[in-house]
Amino acid sequence: MLRGPMNEFEIIAEIFAPLASDPGAFGLKDDAAAIAARPGFDLIVTTDQITEGKDFFAFDPAAQIAQKALRVNLSDLAAKGAKPEFYLLALTLPGGFTREWLENFAAGLKTDQDRFGISLLGGDTSRGEILSITVTAFGFIPAGKMIKRAGARAGDAVYVTGTIGDSGGGLAIFRREKHTLSELDRDHLIGRYRVPEPPVTFGASLRDLAYASVDVSDGLIADLGHIASASGVHIAVEAERIPRSTSLRAFWGDEIEAISRAATAGDDYQIAFTAPAGLDGPFTRIGTVSAGEGVELIHQGQPVPVQKPGYRHF
Numbered sequence: 001m002l003r004g005p006m007n008e009f010e011i012i013a014e015i016f017a018p019l020a021s022d023p024g025a026f027g028l029k030d031d032a033a034a035i036a037a038r039p040g041f042d043l044i045v046t047t048d049q050i051t052e053g054k055d056f057f058a059f060d061p062a063a064q065i066a067q068k069a070l071r072v073n074l075s076d077l078a079a080k081g082a083k084p085e086f087y088l089l090a091l092t093l094p095g096g097f098t099r100e101w102l103e104n105f106a107a108g109l110k111t112d113q114d115r116f117g118i119s120l121l122g123g124d125t126s127r128g129e130i131l132s133i134t135v136t137a138f139g140f141i142p143a144g145k146m147i148k149r150a151g152a153r154a155g156d157a158v159y160v161t162g163t164i165g166d167s168g169g170g171l172a173i174f175r176r177e178k179h180t181l182s183e184l185d186r187d188h189l190i191g192r193y194r195v196p197e198p199p200v201t202f203g204a205s206l207r208d209l210a211y212a213s214v215d216v217s218d219g220l221i222a223d224l225g226h227i228a229s230a231s232g233v234h235i236a237v238e239a240e241r242i243p244r245s246t247s248l249r250a251f252w253g254d255e256i257e258a259i260s261r262a263a264t265a266g267d268d269y270q271i272a273f274t275a276p277a278g279l280d281g282p283f284t285r286i287g288t289v290s291a292g293e294g295v296e297l298i299h300q301g302q303p304v305p306v307q308k309p310g311y312r313h314f
């Protein structure tokens, strides 16, 4: 049993049951949820965990922690071409939580449920030393249509959605890196660290567009490396083309070191994909696929050595 202002049954009934809008969740009053199988569709499933001190700070607003927990999963579904529909929530709570904290946490989930059109299906609630949240998200896709990491071919162009490095900039601010940013720029970067903006709507259209795709969570170069190895190709990224926000440029500047840092920082939750050259849309062309292996960052026609292509836990 949890020792806190509420026990886990009260938490489920009072905090989470109102979020279980889908009838298949049975109001969180049963042992499991039931989702009708859809003939002709594949169920796309992904899970991601976020942990206090590593993926967020305990002092972050509870609503934003909830949104981050959800959105780091939605970016995976989007990268696979799936529209999210349901999620499960496994929550490890330290003893010192308050009802207000939980209510704010649920409000963050509700905001994103409404925005993305998803429903809570169930989960688990337990006690632990530090706050940790695991979301499992589900979406359906016409059978066989999931966009894989494998599938890139020589001659494809490489594209990325959104901007890269903002979250890394936000984290650097928390780590007290010196800056002279305006409040607006500072808030933008911190905002992206706390609440990423995965291209959820665009993701569903990607399955008619992309040959290979990955969500950018560990770092642009590292994640493109996953496409390169899964597809058995070489990817060249032109540093100057990597989209960076004005806020990040005001912070880190435009030197190749700044670009390289943005491209390896991670926590972006954008989508990198390969597709035919010459496409127009809510994305930026950043490179090309050719025969070979590995990823190269190219600056003024020359490869730039990348020390650490992305984040690693171990």
Ligand code: ADP
Pocket (backbone or CB within 6 Å): 012, 016, 028, 029, 030, 031, 032, 033, 089, 090, 091, 120, 121, 122, 123, 124, 125
């Ligand atoms: P059990 O003891 O059989 O694991 P629980 O008491 O943990 O069952 O869960 C009861 C119901 O509440 C289940 O439907 C479960 O999915 C749901 N549930 C438990 N914790 C959460 C949570 N954090 N978020 C959403 N649903 C939850």
Ligand code: MG
Pocket (backbone or CB within 6 Å): 123, 124, 125
């Ligand atoms: Mg349980």
